[in-house]
Amino acid sequence: MVNNQSKIEKLITELCLNGVEFKDLGEVLDYEQPTKYLVESTEYKDVYPTPVLTAGQSFILGYTDETEGLYKASKENPVIIFDDFTTSFHWVDFNFKVKSSAMKMLRSQIDADVDFRFIYYAMKCIHYKPTDHARHWISQYSKLKIPLPPLPIQQEIVKILDAFTELEAELEAELEARNKQYEYYREELLTFGDDVEFRRLGETAKITIGAFVHKNKQNPNGEYPVFNGGISETGFYDEFNNTGNKIIVSARGANAGYVNKILKPYWAGNSCYTIDITDKDSIDWTFVFYYLKNNQNKLIGEQQRGGIPAVSKKQIENFKIPIPPLIEQQRIVTILDKFDALVNDISRGLPAELKARRQQYEYYRNKLLTFKPLSGRI
Secondary structure, three states: OOHHHHHHHHHHHHOOOOOOOEHHHHHHEEEEOOHHEOOOOOOOOOOOOOOEEEOOOOEEEEOOOOOOOOOOOOOOOEEEEEOOOOOOOEEEEOOEOOOOOOOEEEEOOOOOOOHHHHHHHHHOOOOOOOOOOOOOOOOOOOHOOEEOOHHHHHHHHHHHHHHHHHHHHHHHHHHHHHHHHHHHHHHHHHOOOOOOOOOEEHHHEEEEEOOOOOOOHHHOOEEEEEEEEEOOOOOOOOOOOOOOOEEEEOOOOOOOOOOEEEEEEEEEOOEEEEEOOOOOOOOOOOHHHHHHHOHHHHHHHOOOOOOEEOOOHHHOOOOOOOOOOOOHHHHHHHHHHHHHHHHHOOOOHHHHHHHHHHHHHHHHHHOOOOEEHHHHHO
């Protein structure tokens, strides 16, 4: 990294000591409409060969068996797909179909003296938030300016940032492998036969729904997180209505049935069930959490249909859980805690390393792509 930076600094001194030229994106990129590449069927299957893409966050929507009308991209001939409404974008270097016509396919202009990958990284540094539901490439986004240092500098910057992204991809792949390993062992450890007693959750736990607290009364600097569902906090409050070491389940909405555990005091909102194990002499609450998490899809599958999806208190109370000997529960918890920390704890393990690498990448990307305008002008 130091050697590469020194090389870039030397090149800047030699080639653009007085600054660099800034150009509109539309001056260096051509766009194509995606009409020819739209997928006809949404019967997606993982065994099909062709990925169907969106320029939004989900990226790969699924796979189709359609082999005609593909957008031909490759490592040597990549493309940037750009969401015309949200302005999110992705680098693509493989053949694909698209789901929506609300995007642009971006490539560098033939006569532009640019490294296309450099343009992609420069776009990552653009802070642009759409304020209306309109197409943005032609009207606004293509008019945004980016720095264009001489080509040798662009290429050196790309080398550095590609090294970061490759390392990040390796860590993501390792984390995905660990996740699959974790899911496998969780399934193995939490599958029980007829030799183990099963009880209704309502026989072993007190299940309560939380209380509504208006956002106006919440405090962004409050000590206690507010949960209105199972996934993450929706705000903070100066009071709590539940102590830690509890299981929570989202009561309603698209995530109804989602299971989580909360270790510290919190405020449960009116869309959040709290499960408090009462039979503590024979049941480890963390064991129950892991069992419910492993069977989360069953809870989600019990959502009441029609209107807003919801899971009732009675459905949770009737959910049956195994009660192996306490020492066996604790053995299982010890194993799964280690896996859980490895794949989910952002303060240690792979998630912490991945987070650190992403922060390092963003720091160097912003640093490397900051130039002064030529002769003080943009």
